[in-house]
Amino acid sequence: MKKVLLTPQPLICAPPVVLVGTMVNGKPNFMTVAWCGVASSNPPMVSVAIRPARYTLKGIQNREFSVNIPSSYIVKEADYCGMVSGAEIDKAAVCKFNIIYGELKNAPLVEQCPVNLACKVEHILNLGAHYLVIGQVMETHISEDCVTEGKPDLKKIKPFVYGMGALPEYYALGNSLGRGFFVGKELGTKK
Numbered sequence: 001m002k003k004v005l006l007t008p009q010p011l012i013c014a015p016p017v018v019l020v021g022t023m024v025n026g027k028p029n030f031m032t033v034a035w036c037g038v039a040s041s042n043p044p045m046v047s048v049a050i051r052p053a054r055y056t057l058k059g060i061q062n063r064e065f066s067v068n069i070p071s072s073y074i075v076k077e078a079d080y081c082g083m084v085s086g087a088e089i090d091k092a093a094v095c096k097f098n099i100i101y102g103e104l105k106n107a108p109l110v111e112q113c114p115v116n117l118a119c120k121v122e123h124i125l126n127l128g129a130h131y132l133v134i135g136q137v138m139e140t141h142i143s144e145d146c147v148t149e150g151k152p153d154l155k156k157i158k159p160f161v162y163g164m165g166a167l168p169e170y171y172a173l174g175n176s177l178g179r180g181f182f183v184g185k186e187l188g189t190k191k
């Protein structure tokens with residue numbers, strides 16, 4: 001297939017949408033982040049890319065933050081948290097978020113989000129347009145009704161992704177394409 005050359009860009013499509021929670025001036029604030037990811041499994045680490053201008057960065061100075069995974073049914077709230085700044089508006093109040101805490105008191109968790117990671121900041125890398133904040137996951141909370149046989153169940157969590165590019169819209173997950181570490185076996189397995 002013929003390729004078209006775009007300007008170099010971090011086109012990892014389509015990233016999941018999360019709400020990064022911090023405490024700024026003693027108040028919880030939540031910011032929408034699509035540039036996030038798994039950084040390591042042991043110790044468990046995640047990363048979020050945050051522009052210098054974000055109010056959230058002030059809260060990162062506490063060396064704690066949360067990553068909250070919203071379900072499709074709170075897409076409006078998630079979008080809102082990506083359009084207004086905590087410097088001007090109490091987003092948690094507008095969104096009617098119920099805030100809960102685990103052991104880390106500077107990592108506010110949104111109860112309405114089925115998955116909540118409470119993290120300690122391990123590294124902050126200045127990469128230019130964004131700071132890459134890498135956090136160790138100290139606690140993983142999940143809503144009871146999103147667990148099947150003791151495991152997180154994506155169909156119940158209902159996360160969504162951000163399309164970017166030509167389709168800057170939110171998308172729910174589609175159909176299963178087959179079991180991981182299994183469907184590829186049709187092409188052969190290690191001898």
Ligand SMILES: Cc1cc2nc3c(=O)[nH]c(=O)nc-3n(C[C@H](O)[C@H](O)[C@H](O)COP(=O)(O)O)c2cc1C
Pocket residue numbers: 017029030031032033034035036049050051053054055056057078079081082083084085086087162
């Ligand atoms: C879908 C979506 C994804 C976003 N992803 C990021 C991101 O990865 N990094 C970032 O710095 N800003 C991102 N933003 C913008 C911030 O969420 C936005 O500037 C927000 O108002 C910052 O809040 P704060 O000033 O309270 O920290 C995103 C916004 C939306 C709507």
